[in-house]
Amino acid sequence: xxxxxxxxxxxxNATTMVAPEVMAAMEPYFGGLYGNPSSMHSFGGQVGKAVxxxxxxxxxxxGCDEDEVIFTSxxxxxDSTAILSALRANPERRHIVTSRIEHxxxxxxxxxxxxxxxHPYRVTMLKVDExxxxxxxxxxxxxxxxTAIVSIMxxxxxxxxxxxxxxxxxxxxxRGIPFHTDAVQAVGKIPFSLRDSEIDFLSLSGHKLxxxxxxxxxxxxxxxxxxxxxxxxxxxxxxxxxxxNVASIVGIGRACQxxxxxxxxxxxxxxALRDKLENGLLSSIxxxxxxxxxxxxxxxxxxxxxxxxxxxxxxxxxxxxxICASSGSACTSGSLExxxxxxxxxxxxxxxxxxxxxxxxxxxxEEEIDTVLEKLPPIIASLREMSPFWPKK
Amino acid sequence: MWEYTETVTEHFQxxxxxxxxxxxxxxxxxxxxACGDALRLTLKIEDGKIVDAKFKTFGxxxxxxxxxxxxxxxxxxxxxxxETITNEDxxxxxxxxxxxxxxxxxxxxxxxxxxxxxxxGLSLPKADGEVVCECFGVTDVEIRRVVSESNLHSxxxxxxxxxAGGGCGKCEEKLAELLHKTQSDGLRVIPLKQPSKRMTxxxxxxxxxxxxxxxxxxxxxxxxxDIELIDVxxxxxxxxxxxxxxxxxxxxxxxxxxxxxxxREQVLETLVVEEA
Numbered sequence: 239x240x241x242x243x244x245x246x247x248x249x250x251n252a253t254t255m256v257a258p259e260v261m262a263a264m265e266p267y268f269g270g271l272y273g274n275p276s277s278m279h280s281f282g283g284q285v286g287k288a289v290x291x292x293x294x295x296x297x298x299x300x301g302c303d304e305d306e307v308i309f310t311s312x313x314x315x316x317d318s319t320a321i322l323s324a325l326r327a328n329p330e331r332r333h334i335v336t337s338r339i340e341h342x343x344x345x346x347x348x349x350x351x352x353x354x355x356x357h358p359y360r361v362t363m364l365k366v367d368e369x370x371x372x373x374x375x376x377x378x379x380x381x382x383x384x385t386a387i388v389s390i391m392x393x394x395x396x397x398x399x400x401x402x403x404x405x406x407x408x409x410x411x412x413r414g415i416p417f418h419t420d421a422v423q424a425v426g427k428i429p430f431s432l433r434d435s436e437i438d439f440l441s442l443s444g445h446k447l448x449x450x451x452x453x454x455x456x457x458x459x460x461x462x463x464x465x466x467x468x469x470x471x472x473x474x475x476x477x478x479x480x481x482x483n484v485a486s487i488v489g490i491g492r493a494c495q496x497x498x499x500x501x502x503x504x505x506x507x508x509x510a511l512r513d514k515l516e517n518g519l520l521s522s523i524x525x526x527x528x529x530x531x532x533x534x535x536x537x538x539x540x541x542x543x544x545x546x547x548x549x550x551x552x553x554x555x556x557x558x559x560x561i562c563a564s565s566g567s568a569c570t571s572g573s574l575e576x577x578x579x580x581x582x583x584x585x586x587x588x589x590x591x592x593x594x595x596x597x598x599x600x601x602x603x604e605e606e607i608d609t610v611l612e613k614l615p616p617i618i619a620s621l622r623e624m625s626p627f628w629p630k631k
Numbered sequence: 632m633w634e635y636t637e638t639v640t641e642h643f644q645x646x647x648x649x650x651x652x653x654x655x656x657x658x659x660x661x662x663x664x665a666c667g668d669a670l671r672l673t674l675k676i677e678d679g680k681i682v683d684a685k686f687k688t689f690g691x692x693x694x695x696x697x698x699x700x701x702x703x704x705x706x707x708x709x710x711x712x713x714e715t716i717t718n719e720d721x722x723x724x725x726x727x728x729x730x731x732x733x734x735x736x737x738x739x740x741x742x743x744x745x746x747x748x749x750x751x752g753l754s755l756p757k758a759d760g761e762v763v764c765e766c767f768g769v770t771d772v773e774i775r776r777v778v779s780e781s782n783l784h785s786x787x788x789x790x791x792x793x794x795a796g797g798g799c800g801k802c803e804e805k806l807a808e809l810l811h812k813t814q815s816d817g818l819r820v821i822p823l824k825q826p827s828k829r830m831t832x833x834x835x836x837x838x839x840x841x842x843x844x845x846x847x848x849x850x851x852x853x854x855x856x857d858i859e860l861i862d863v864x865x866x867x868x869x870x871x872x873x874x875x876x877x878x879x880x881x882x883x884x885x886x887x888x889x890x891x892x893x894x895r896e897q898v899l900e901t902l903v904v905e906e907a
Contacts, residue, residue, distance in 0.1 A: 550691035568667040626671040626687040
């Protein structure tokens with residue numbers, strides 16, 4: 239971190255800045271408006287109205303009804319609630335379908351599901367091809383009479399690749415199987431309407447769309463059998479106990495409204511910035527390659543591998559210019575192996591260790607893109623000079 | 632983000648002695664692209680003294696810093712002295728490394744050893760070992776050496792220092808065995824009164840079984856009873872009483888007072904014994 243330079247934040251798939259409008263909307267609920275939304279007096283009641291308003295704002299972005307929106311503490315809680323609820327609703331079914339590229343919130347839960355349910359499950363983890371896409375025939379074959387839930391992410395956090403979850407949900411519905419999607423990366427970046435879909439559960443997270451950390455949403459389609467994860471008070475219609483995180487709920491509501499307003503900018507200006515960054519890096523840096531399908535992709539994400547160099551070293555050199563991004567290298571994850579997503583896609587080790595993910599937001603500027611295009615190529619070149627694998631001319 | 636010392640950051644940002652010596656007297660290559668880090672060390676040696684050293688490293692900041700610090704340490708050093716450099720020496724030259732990054736210092740020491748062996752025309756001892764961790768190609772010889780050199784107490788530490796066990800994890804049991812063997816060989820005396828607080832479940836089970844056999848079962852068997860270890864989860868030890876003990880109303884007291892006390896004394900202070 240260099241305190242004399244501005245921060246160039248291109249790590250929005252990790253977390254985002256709280257939008258100033260969101261901050262402003264939340265502030266009264268840290269101050270005078272501290273009532274409990276469940277109270278009978280109007281002092282609390284006005285807070286209850288703010289929660290109801292936020293619920294409506296979320297429902298509008300998702301294209302669903304207010305009573306299908308449950309506020310949770312984070313995307314992970316939403317994922318766990320949805321999956322465990324479906325398993326409890328269908329206790330005789332002992333099979334789960336998911337993919338190899340899920341976020342740990344889903345992947346680790348499914349891999350260790352017997353610890354939580356007390357009995358064993360068969361888990362099908364669908365493969366992906368080198369572009370990060372699932373084979374739909376293989377998916378169709380994986381659906382069985384005893385499948386209790388399908389959980390497939392809408393868009394991958396590392397590559398931004400978008401999966402056809404609406405189509406997959408229809409296929410699950412035809413076989414009477416509930417469908418969950420972790421849409422943490424997709425919400426606010428690509429438009430959709432849940433009213434027209436067969437998706438039963440959808441998870442979203444506030445801090446990925448300019449609301450604060452510590453607030454999430456679980457969408458549950460009306461009529462879907464549901465078993466709460468947290469039991470206690472009657473909040474959220476008895477579907478998620480615990481006094482409402484009012485300020486954050488107001489924040490995520492406002493953030494959803496902003497996301498709807500900025501959807502065109504995200505898919506227009508932000509996408510153009512992303513493309514400029516991506517094309518600039520790929521053309522100026524030899525032996526660099528794009529990870530993931532180029533077309534079926536979030537407008538803000540570019541995952542690029544620089545062969546024969548290691549990601550952490552790249553990130554730390556970029557850090558000297560306050561450029562923030564992520565890497566799928568082993569060293570940055572704290573584990574000793576590179577990203578499970580890139581490995582599932584069969585990205586060779588020469589490239590996986592040197593992968594960098596840039597994820598933009600509406601707050602990025604063209605000037606910032608130009609700075610990265612200027613600073614990064616020499617960093618890669620100097621690390622390659624030092625690499626024993628870089629072929630000498 | 633890793634907590635690197637200023638020295639690590641400084642070496643990473645301004646690495647010394649990057650490159651390759653032409654017609655080097657000793658060349659050491661360790662690591663691979665698959666492993667995520669690799670180091671090629673070249674040495675110029677004159678009259679038993681290292682007169683120049685250069686490196687090329689693929690890896691994270693601590694790998695680059697370890698390589699850079701190593702070359703600084705050994706230039707001007709007698710070969711006989713360089714042979715005694717340990718990974719701990721490299722780590723302390725950097726003011727320490729995060730525990731998960733200790734393998735970077737080990738890589739430095741291995742490259743130095745390989746380069747000196749190459750200079751002497753010898754083959755490396757590790758080549759004789761048996762590969763224990765298939766994911767990262769780590770042999771038992773390397774593991775035993777690091778366990779004794781750095782006085783390691785757990786499988787997790789072995790992974791931090793050598794990467795062994797950091798991939799699929801299938802070799803964890805073998806690592807626990809190696810750890811136990813190396814420790815009991817007496818290469819380092821590990822005081823019995825201070826058991827590691829970071830034992831793996833496997834280590835716990837092994838030690839618990841030993842204590843049950845040695846100190847608890849003989850007494851119970853005199854009364855026609857027995858005890859069986861059912862499971863160990865974290866610090867909770869699940870046991871089941873057998874034979875005459877099952878119907879004995881005193882068995883709860885036996886478990887709590889006798890078994891738990893013995894296990895706490897001899898295995899781990901934090902253990903809690905429960906009947907399954």
